[in-house]
Amino acid sequence: MFGLISDCHLEEVKYYFSKRNTRKHCEKIATLPVIPEGVKTLLIGGDLCEARDTELLEKTLGYFSNECENVIYIDGNHEFWKEDITKVKAKIQNVVDKFDNVHYLNNNWIEIDGVKIFGTNGWCDYGKDGGVISELNNIYTTMKVPADCRKIKDLSATGTGCKLSAYKVISLNKKAKLAVADFVKEEGKKIILTHFAPFDKAVYDKLGLFNRNFFDVRFDTIGLDINDFKDISTDELIFAHGHVHCENGYNVDGFDVYLNPRGTFFEDMDEYKVLTFSFKS
Numbered sequence: 001m002f003g004l005i006s007d008c009h010l011e012e013v014k015y016y017f018s019k020r021n022t023r024k025h026c027e028k029i030a031t032l033p034v035i036p037e038g039v040k041t042l043l044i045g046g047d048l049c050e051a052r053d054t055e056l057l058e059k060t061l062g063y064f065s066n067e068c069e070n071v072i073y074i075d076g077n078h079e080f081w082k083e084d085i086t087k088v089k090a091k092i093q094n095v096v097d098k099f100d101n102v103h104y105l106n107n108n109w110i111e112i113d114g115v116k117i118f119g120t121n122g123w124c125d126y127g128k129d130g131g132v133i134s135e136l137n138n139i140y141t142t143m144k145v146p147a148d149c150r151k152i153k154d155l156s157a158t159g160t161g162c163k164l165s166a167y168k169v170i171s172l173n174k175k176a177k178l179a180v181a182d183f184v185k186e187e188g189k190k191i192i193l194t195h196f197a198p199f200d201k202a203v204y205d206k207l208g209l210f211n212r213n214f215f216d217v218r219f220d221t222i223g224l225d226i227n228d229f230k231d232i233s234t235d236e237l238i239f240a241h242g243h244v245h246c247e248n249g250y251n252v253d254g255f256d257v258y259l260n261p262r263g264t265f266f267e268d269m270d271e272y273k274v275l276t277f278s279f280k281s
């Protein structure tokens with residue numbers, strides 16, 4: 001059985017812990033979920049915590065490493081916040097290397113008990129429908145990236161004030177899409193774990209729930225094409241993702257898509273549990 005968690009946003013806890021009236025709330029959200037019996041492999045769909053707090057990252061991954069046989073971890077956009085995007089992956093890898101059973105995936109896959117698990121942040125399809133180009137002609141500049149990525153630095157960038165550029169987001173998204181296309185050629189049972197939502201449909205369908213009408217779908221979705229998966233049995237491929245802070249799961253053209261965010265401090269949060277799932281057969 002697989003377990004899924006994402007978007008714990010643990011970095012938020014310490015920002016608010018000092019405020020007396022929020023102490024109780026903080027304690028609640030800082031508590032990591034109990035791993036249900038039968039979960040052998042835990043998937044973490046990113047936005048676990050900001051990677052600049054390596055101590056917190058190590059403590060958290062250490063907990064899951066102790067509790068589960070295997071832990072699959074991918075980063076989300078928040079792992080990169082207030083950091084140089086070119087340095088974060090190495091920083092995370094250093095922490096991950098301390099635990100034999102924690103696997104940090106970046107556009108690659110690992111096979112566990114006969115199931116191939118692919119992991120990628122995926123980033124968002126910001127360039128969709130020529131979005132960047134049209135916005136450049138209006139009020140946007142190359143520095144304007146999706147709000148969720150605006151706190152990320154890119155010290156390798158020129159002409160953008162060392163801020164992550166829209167073009168970089170688009171190129172990371174393209175790279176992820178190519179890696180997914182390669183992965184789906186693999187035979188057998190597969191899981192695609194992403195941080196951003198795999199399909200536009202996921203975001204459109206959920207928009208109403210959270211009254212997020214001011215959000216543009218391009219900012220939250222990798223923009224995979226469901227038609228690229230039509231030759232695969234819906235019993236053999238499962239999607240899991242984070243980023244979109246909506247609960248549970250849904251179905252896209254017969255494929256199960258799971259999500260299980262804890263959410264951010266400002267959202268209503270009940271007790272946080274690991275979501276479990278298995279292949280149908």
Ligand SMILES: [Fe+2]
Pocket residue numbers: 007009047076078243244245
């Ligand atoms: Fe998140």
Ligand SMILES: [Fe+2]
Pocket residue numbers: 047076077078148195242243244
């Ligand atoms: Fe996110």
